[in-house]
Amino acid sequence: MVDQVGSLGQQMWDFVYAYDAAYDRAAREVGLSAAQACLLKAVAERPVTMGELASRLLCDASNVTQIVTRLESKGLVRRQPGARDGRSKEVVITPDGAVLDERMRVAFTFPVERLGLLSSDARDALGSALDVMLGRDG
Amino acid sequence: MVDQVGSLGQQMWDFVYAYDAAYDRAAREVGLSAAQACLLKAVAERPVTMGELASRLLCDASNVTQIVTRLESKGLVRRQPGARDGRSKEVVITPDGAVLDERMRVAFTFPVERLGLLSSDARDALGSALDVMLGRDG
DNA sequence: GACGATACTTGATCCGATGAAGTAGTTGTG
DNA sequence: CACAACTACTTCATCGGATCAAGTATCGTC
Numbered sequence: 001m002v003d004q005v006g007s008l009g010q011q012m013w014d015f016v017y018a019y020d021a022a023y024d025r026a027a028r029e030v031g032l033s034a035a036q037a038c039l040l041k042a043v044a045e046r047p048v049t050m051g052e053l054a055s056r057l058l059c060d061a062s063n064v065t066q067i068v069t070r071l072e073s074k075g076l077v078r079r080q081p082g083a084r085d086g087r088s089k090e091v092v093i094t095p096d097g098a099v100l101d102e103r104m105r106v107a108f109t110f111p112v113e114r115l116g117l118l119s120s121d122a123r124d125a126l127g128s129a130l131d132v133m134l135g136r137d138g
Numbered sequence: 139m140v141d142q143v144g145s146l147g148q149q150m151w152d153f154v155y156a157y158d159a160a161y162d163r164a165a166r167e168v169g170l171s172a173a174q175a176c177l178l179k180a181v182a183e184r185p186v187t188m189g190e191l192a193s194r195l196l197c198d199a200s201n202v203t204q205i206v207t208r209l210e211s212k213g214l215v216r217r218q219p220g221a222r223d224g225r226s227k228e229v230v231i232t233p234d235g236a237v238l239d240e241r242m243r244v245a246f247t248f249p250v251e252r253l254g255l256l257s258s259d260a261r262d263a264l265g266s267a268l269d270v271m272l273g274r275d276g
Numbered sequence: 277g278a279c280g281a282t283a284c285t286t287g288a289t290c291c292g293a294t295g296a297a298g299t300a301g302t303t304g305t306g
Numbered sequence: 307c308a309c310a311a312c313t314a315c316t317t318c319a320t321c322g323g324a325t326c327a328a329g330t331a332t333c334g335t336c
Contacts, residue, residue, distance in 0.1 A: 008261060009249040011268040012157070018272070019154050021196055033293095035323060050284060058159055063324055065285055070322080087283040087332045111147040114271040122270065123146060125263035130149040132260065133252040134156070171324095173292060189314060201293055203316055208291085225301045225314040 022110035029107045030100055037104050039067050040093065043077055044101040047090040076100055160248035167245045168238055175242050177205050178231065181215055182239040185228040214238055 020034075027037040035057075042048055042056055050068065054061045068091055071077045076097035082088030093101065115123060131137050158172075165175035173195075180186055180194055188206065192199045206229055209215045214235035220226030231239065253261060269275050 005250060005253050005261070008253055008265050008268070011265060011272065012249050012253075014272055015268055016154050016157050019150070020158065033322065051282085054284095059323085060325060061284060062286080062326085066323070069285095082283085085283075085333075089284070111150050112143060115143050115146055115150075117270050117273075118267055122263070122267050123143070125260070126267045127146050127149060129256055129260050129264045129267075130146070130153055132255050134149065134152055135255075171291065187314080188316095192315095197292085198294060199315060200295085200317080204292070207316095220314085223302075223314075227315070 019110060023108060026104060026108035026110075030103045032100070032104065035067055036071055039064070040071060040076060040097060040101050040104070043091050043093045044098060047080070047092045049082060049088045049090050051088065053091065071097070157248060161246060164242060164246035164248075168241045170238070170242070173205055174209055177202070178209065178214060178235060178239050178242070181229050181231045182236060185218070185230045187220060187226045187228050189226065191229065209235070 023037070024034045027034045030037070032040065038057060039053060042053060048056070050061060050064050053064045053068075057064065068077060068079065072079065074096075075094060077091050077093055079089045080092055082090055115126075118126065161175070162172045165172045168175070170178065176195060177191060180191060186194070188199060188202050191202045191206075195202065206215060206217065210217065212234075213232060215229050215231055217227045218230055220228055253264075256264065
């Protein structure tokens with residue numbers, strides 16, 4: 001069983017490595033860094049405040065300031081004053097930003113490609129395993 | 139089935155996100171960056187030339203030069219002239235480096251922890267799925 | 277209205293990624 | 307053997323991302 005975990009650990013490493021590399025490549029294809037693509041993805045769902053972005057992206061607020069500034073200068077997002085709190089700012093995706101986010105989703109073929117290699121049963125099993133490993137089985 | 143893939147895609151994203159964050163945390167715990175820990179891990183198995191490192195880490199040779207220089211200044215690796223090719227240099231781990239690499243492996247508890255949540259059958263299924271997705275079922 | 281807390285920005289510094297240019301050693305060809 | 311083309315690595319410059327300390331503006335509360 002130790003060996004089972006050891007070998008699985010290596011497979012996980014390899015898979016994550018490939019996943020990350022593919023994400024990076026996809027982002028560069030559409031002219032973004034991985035961090036920028038990631039932030040754009042977060043903003044694409046709905047307007048998000050700077051602080052929310054910092055906690056969701058697990059990074060410092062000043063880091064978010066930088067990335068948003070770069071995306072804003074590319075016209076992909078804009079800042080607007082916080083709805084209820086004058087201190088906070090919401091980051092809103094622009095039409096151009098939405099287009100790029102969509103292009104990014106299309107460019108990032110890795111998950112669909114790889115999941116497509118699995119049988120329906122294997123996908124079920126993978127989904128269950130991920131649920132458990134993400135602590136979502138309660 | 140499209141929904142199955144979509145939801146699985148989100149789970150994969152979340153899992154990779156958690157994995158990367160955990161790796162980064164573990165590296166910082168032992169005083170390294172993720173890139174440095176990654177290179178140290180590669181060198182821990184056996185001496186590796188700069189060029190080999192560049193291709194294994196999917197990055198530029200000049201990038202490897204930088205990272206090796208930093209690890210060397212910490213006394214974790216050293217460069218030695220290439221065995222058969224006077225142009226190449228092999229990067230060798232030092233005893234201190236080996237200790238730190240081992241501490242890193244211990245600190246990076248994420249895979250073992252999460253795999254430990256799975257039943258033996260679920261681990262088997264996960265291993266098979268990863269094999270297929272990594273193209274290793276031929 | 278003054279105080280402490282919160283949300284964000286600014287500036288400085290480090291690290292990693294990338295590209296162009298340079299150096300030294302190797303290989304292939306005549 | 308001589309020379310050119312190539313390879314392995316380094317250096318330099320620049321950019322983007324991460325982090326920390328300090329600063330500004332607003333909020334909530336007493």
